[in-house]
Amino acid sequence: MRAPLWRRVALNAAGVGVFLVSAFPVFWMISTAFKPNGEIFSSTPHPLPEHPTLRHFGSVVDGSVAGVSFWSYFANSAAVAIATVVISGLLALLAATAVARFRFRFRTTFLVLLLVVQMVPCEALVIPLFIDLKRMEMLNSLVGLIAVYVGFALPFGVWMLRGFVAAVPKELEEAAALDGAGPLRIFFRVLLPLVAPGLVATSVFSFITAWNEFLFAYTFLKDQDKATLPIMLQFFFGRSGNDWGPIMAASTLLTLPVIAFFLLVQRRMVSGLVAGAVKG
Amino acid sequence: MVAVGLPERTVTRRPPARRGRRAAGRVLPLVPAFGLLALFFVGPILWCVYASFTDISLTGAGASSPHLVGLRNYRQMFSDPAFAKSLWLTVVFVIGSAVIGQNVGGLALALLMNGRHRIVRAVVGGIVVGAWVLPELVAGFMWYAFLSDHGTFNAILRAVGLHGGSWLYSSPLAAVTIANVWRGTAFSMLVYSAALSNVPDELLEAASVDGASGWARLRHVTLPLIRRAMLTNLMTITLQTLAVFTLIFVMTGGGPGTKSQTLPIFMYQEAFKFYHLGYGAALAIVLLAVGAVFSLVYLRAMRKEV
Numbered sequence: 001m002r003a004p005l006w007r008r009v010a011l012n013a014a015g016v017g018v019f020l021v022s023a024f025p026v027f028w029m030i031s032t033a034f035k036p037n038g039e040i041f042s043s044t045p046h047p048l049p050e051h052p053t054l055r056h057f058g059s060v061v062d063g064s065v066a067g068v069s070f071w072s073y074f075a076n077s078a079a080v081a082i083a084t085v086v087i088s089g090l091l092a093l094l095a096a097t098a099v100a101r102f103r104f105r106f107r108t109t110f111l112v113l114l115l116v117v118q119m120v121p122c123e124a125l126v127i128p129l130f131i132d133l134k135r136m137e138m139l140n141s142l143v144g145l146i147a148v149y150v151g152f153a154l155p156f157g158v159w160m161l162r163g164f165v166a167a168v169p170k171e172l173e174e175a176a177a178l179d180g181a182g183p184l185r186i187f188f189r190v191l192l193p194l195v196a197p198g199l200v201a202t203s204v205f206s207f208i209t210a211w212n213e214f215l216f217a218y219t220f221l222k223d224q225d226k227a228t229l230p231i232m233l234q235f236f237f238g239r240s241g242n243d244w245g246p247i248m249a250a251s252t253l254l255t256l257p258v259i260a261f262f263l264l265v266q267r268r269m270v271s272g273l274v275a276g277a278v279k280g
Numbered sequence: 281m282v283a284v285g286l287p288e289r290t291v292t293r294r295p296p297a298r299r300g301r302r303a304a305g306r307v308l309p310l311v312p313a314f315g316l317l318a319l320f321f322v323g324p325i326l327w328c329v330y331a332s333f334t335d336i337s338l339t340g341a342g343a344s345s346p347h348l349v350g351l352r353n354y355r356q357m358f359s360d361p362a363f364a365k366s367l368w369l370t371v372v373f374v375i376g377s378a379v380i381g382q383n384v385g386g387l388a389l390a391l392l393m394n395g396r397h398r399i400v401r402a403v404v405g406g407i408v409v410g411a412w413v414l415p416e417l418v419a420g421f422m423w424y425a426f427l428s429d430h431g432t433f434n435a436i437l438r439a440v441g442l443h444g445g446s447w448l449y450s451s452p453l454a455a456v457t458i459a460n461v462w463r464g465t466a467f468s469m470l471v472y473s474a475a476l477s478n479v480p481d482e483l484l485e486a487a488s489v490d491g492a493s494g495w496a497r498l499r500h501v502t503l504p505l506i507r508r509a510m511l512t513n514l515m516t517i518t519l520q521t522l523a524v525f526t527l528i529f530v531m532t533g534g535g536p537g538t539k540s541q542t543l544p545i546f547m548y549q550e551a552f553k554f555y556h557l558g559y560g561a562a563l564a565i566v567l568l569a570v571g572a573v574f575s576l577v578y579l580r581a582m583r584k585e586v
Contacts, residue, residue, distance in 0.1 A: 014392055015400045022462070023407045025422040026414070028432060032425075045435040095313035102306035110314065117321040119515075119575050121523030123544050124567040127551045127560045128324035128331065151320030154313050183305075212415035214526045219552065230417045237421060237530070244425060251418040262413045 033057065033249040040244050056249035068224045070232070070253075077211060077229040080142055084149040084210040085203045091150065092157030092202060093165075097191065099158065100165040118155045126219055133220060140222045148216055153206035164198030165191065204265050208258050229254050325568070332562035338555035346558070353562035362538055363563070366546040370522065370570065373457060373542050378521035381461035383514055386468020391498070393469070394476050405469075412466035420530030423459040424448070427531075452532040452540035459527055464520065468513050475509035476502070508582065515578040519571050543567045 032040055033056055035049040063069040099107060129148055130139070138144030168191060176186045192199075214230040221227050224235075233250050236243070332353055336346035357363045389408065393401050411419070426432050427447040434444030447455050479502055487497045503510075525544040528534060534541035534549065541549075543563060551560030 011392060012397055012400050015396050015404050018389060018392070019400075019404045019407055022404070022411050025419075025426055025462070026407075026410065028426065029418070029422050041430075045432055045439070091313045091316065094309035098306060098309040104306050106307075110310065113317065113322075117317060119519055119571065120321060120325070121519055121544075121567060121571050123523040123525045124547070124564045124571075125321070125324045125328070126548065127557055127564055128328040129320065130551075131327065131331070131336075131557070132319070132324060147316070148320055151316045154316055155321075158313060208413055212413075212417070214415070214417045215529075215548075230415060233417055233421070234530070242428075242430075247421060248425075251415075251421055254415055255418055258413050258415065259410065262410070 029248050029255075030252055032244055033252045035245065037245055056245035057253070060246050060250045060253065068227075068232075070250075072225060073227055073229045073232040076142060076226060080146055080149065080217075080228055081207050081210040083146045084153060085207045087146070088150040088153035088157055088206050089199055089203050092154055092161050093192075093195065093199065095154070095158045096161035096165050097187070100162050101170075114155050114159055118159065122152055123215055126215060129216070130219055139220055140226060142221075142226060145217060145220055145228075148220075149206070149210045149213065153202075153209065157202040157206065160202050161195060161198050164195040168194045200265055204261055207261060211258055328561045328564050328568075331558055332565050334558045336557045336561075338552070338557055340555075349558070353559050356559065357562055357566070362541070362546065365538060366541050366543050367566070367570075369453060369540065370542040373453060373460075373524075374518055374521050374574075376453075377457040377460040378464070378517040379514065381457065382464045382468045382517050382521070383510075385461060385465040386470075386513070387472050387510075389465065389469040390472035390476055393473060405473075408466040408469060411463055414463070416463070416524075416526040417530060419459060419463050420527045423455070423462070423527075424531050427455050448532055449536050452536065456524075456528045456531050456540055459531060460521060460524060463527070464517060467520075468517060471509055471513040471516075472506065475506040479505050511578050511582045515575055518574045518578070522567065522571050522574070543570070 031048055034052040034054070035046065036051055036053045036055070039046045039049060039051070061070045098104075099110065133139045133141075133144045133148070136144070138147070172194075173186050173190055176190050181189065212230065213228075214234065217228045217231055218234065221231065227235075229250075233247070233254060236247050236250060331346075333348055333350060334346040335349045335352070337343055389404075393404060396404075424431075429444075429446050433447065437444045483501050483505075484497055487501050492500070523544060524542070525548065528540055528542060528545055529548075532540045534545040538546075544567065547560050547563040547567060550556045550563060
């Protein structure tokens with residue numbers, strides 16, 4: 001069933017068209033970040049910077065636009081994202097092991113709960129969580145934000161890792177137990193290496209979610225020295241309106257880690273996410 | 281295999297006290313995850329239901345000692361023209377950008393990519409998914425810059441001799457819908473690509489031998505076979521789109537006026553700009569309910585097929 005040549009060319013061309021439409025805004029963001037102001041604000045569009053400059057990146061990084069150093073926001077963002085990944089990964093793996101390996105009374109209840117909370121639009125919870133954190137005096141603290149992110153990352157993580165744990169043959173663990181390994185040793189030495197691919201996929205997912213998250217960080221964190229990168233960006237945008245050079249430079253810097261992580265594990269993550277979406 | 285059977289038998293012979301400890305040991309790994317889920321999902325939802333019946337606010341008397349006010353928030357809501365408009369905008373946004381835009385767009389892309397050149401698939405797939413992992417905030421800036429008065433879109437229109445417009449003012453809902461389709465279509469495309477790869481080629485070939493056109497093959501062979509994936513996808517993207525906040529917040533802020541004020545924006549402004557937490561909680565409950573209604577429709581449709 002080979003289609004005629006013109007058809008194949010036309011369909012591949014349509015693919016290229018989709019590529020151009022998808023890539024254009026990203027291309028424009030990166031290209032604007034390198035343009036001097038004269039080219040950004042000229043009435044004839046310049047697709048590529050004719051005199052590329054690193055000035056905008058400089059003004060973002062040295063903090064002359066935001067007032068607070070870029071690295072302070074960056075450190076907050078990195079701390080929040082990494083803590084979310086590590087804690088949610090560990091807790092999700094523990095829960096997934098329990099659900100996949102043991103039978104106990106509220107097992108089904110827990111599984112149903114997992115499915116239901118995955119359907120909750122998290123943004124709807126911003127008001128009660130705000131009050132929650134206020135009561136626990138964790139408003140305006142990175143720990144409170146991390147706790148919320150971990151809570152949001154768990155349902156998907158447990159659900160996905162459950163499949164990975166179930167796929168590990170039980171005989172392996174039993175053999176290790178016979179050889180005298182304790183439960184902790186079995187968990188770390190036998191199970192962990194075998195579910196590592198699943199852990200990588202869920203980790204990347206929770207990293208990207210935490211790194212990109214704006215609404216909760218914006219609502220909970222009030223001090224600039226506690227703020228994460230997306231808040232710095234919003235701050236720029238709100239204050240300087242149309243100063244596109246620094247905005248696009250900062251956007252590019254915010255996006256880089258996400259794209260890097262994504263390229264690193266693209267295939268695994270994609271298949272994992274789809275499996276999560278088409279969950280049984 | 282004998283060795284495998286051994287520990288099982290010893291387990292059944294354990295005295296009751298140790299069995300109880302073992303049962304506790306089985307549930308123990310679950311406790312932290314369960315606790316966090318209770319703390320950050322179940323608790324807040326229940327609290328939200330409660331708060332929606334109170335006059336709790338962020339400042340003033342309602343902050344220190346909120347009172348139960350019965351259905352006052354809900355009565356206020358249903359007599360508030362801003363709410364009716366917001367609900368309507370939300371439904372239009374969800375149907376336009378998720379049910380039609382992302383869903384149909386994702387299916388079309390998956391069909392288009394199915395059988396294309398390997399390199400085209402890899403490159404297009406990569407970039408489309410790239411749009412999806414991009415921070416929502418950044419996507420909002422990009423589209424704001426693109427569609428603003430002195431933005432690139434107007435410059436392109438001028439270059440080909442057309443008149444530009446103030447797109448974010450004249451048609452804000454359309455603007456955020458397009459931006460959200462651009463951002464979210466990748467997910468649907470991935471789901472449909474996976475589903476299409478499970479459609480057996482023999483069926484399509486048989487249909488084609490019987491003289492079915494391309495459209496008829498899609499309508500009568502492919503679509504019924506991927507029905508389940510389609511409903512799951514619809515449910516996921518509907519719930520995601522229902523909750524879209526940052527994109528709209530950045531691009532239009534819900535405005536001009538209230539022309540793109542969907543429920544999440546409305547809820548946020550009532551709660552954190554006007555400090556009406558109780559009213560905001562009631563709006564959150566409506567948001568959750570709209571999500572639940574959509575989910576039930578999809579779940580029922582899924583059940584019917586069996």
